Amino acid sequence: MTVRVMLISPAHSGALREARFDDDGPLDEAGTHRAARAADAVPGADRLLTAPDTRCRQTAAALGLRAEPEPAVRAWDLGRWRGSTLADVTEEEPDAVAAWLADPAAAPHGGESLHALRERTGGWLEGLTDGGGRVLAVTDPAVVRAAVLYALALPADAFWRLDAAPLTLTELSGRAGRWNLRIGRPLEP
Template sequence: MTVRLTLLCAAAPVEHDVRFGADTPLDERALRAVRAVTAALPTAACYTGPSQRCRQTAQALGWDDAGVEPALRDVDMGRWHGRTLSEVAASDGAGLAAWMSDPEAAPHGGESVGQVCHRIAAWLDALPADTGRTAAVVEQAIARAAVVHALGAPQRSFWRIDVPPLSAFQLTGREGRWNLRMGTVSTAQAYGGA
């Protein structure tokens, strides 16, 4: 049997300072955006990453029975947790450059990109063959890691994958062989864009 896993990137508050590892609650505009895409998503067994943002997105989708999956947690940002990109660039520019160019680097004392990619690859490949249709709300980094694994892409391509809030895609496969199927969920109007 083929696993059909839809990954949906969690919604994000529309206006806030992006901080590494910060779990900012969703604002009303973000929740409206989630509700706007609900009909476009498949009905399936559901998982969510443990962050507040993932859980709120799942709840706004009506996925009240979504199981919290610890393997889908965001990147451990170590000493950089709660700091903005500009703060880290100012205080540890060399470390930031290393982290974004070397998948094995973890200058912040947390997880490297390579470690995140391995964690998500292990979770995907451990899904039972009879899983069937499944959906999960995940953080951007987790979505990137899943795409890297599905395509067999080098881990350095992690940063080349743009994953906007509420973007969705499907992975189909089993036992370590995955295909990427792009979704059709439109979020521009949901967030009030053009």
């Protein structure tokens, strides 16, 4: 059965503005304001979901969505690196960062590997094809990137070349094993 999956990246938070690995902090004031202004641009859906992470829940609320939490689209678990900048971690653990960037199965931070993120996200996508319809989820940019990676059967290193800007809509449509992509439409009033 065909399903349309619409993924919205959350608005700005302090971690994003400071280029830190997500620390489950709240949206900043500008992010909340921008999301509220974009509410009229959100497409309709049969199911409204949000990652359980703070900035995703707050983005969904600011967009006026009564979204139910979906653990399968939670943010990428980066373990002990959470809240740190890539520059700081690279300085402290250069070999660990090099392994993480080169090997999709590596999780030197003690969290989730890129491979595990891709499989979790792909399993969620495939599960949606049973019901069809239109599903909208507010989720972490890494999850959006992993969904694109999975849906298009891209090699793991393509993950590092994808970007999901704040408050953009990425659309996947299709069914198990065959997906089409519409990338990064901004949610602007």
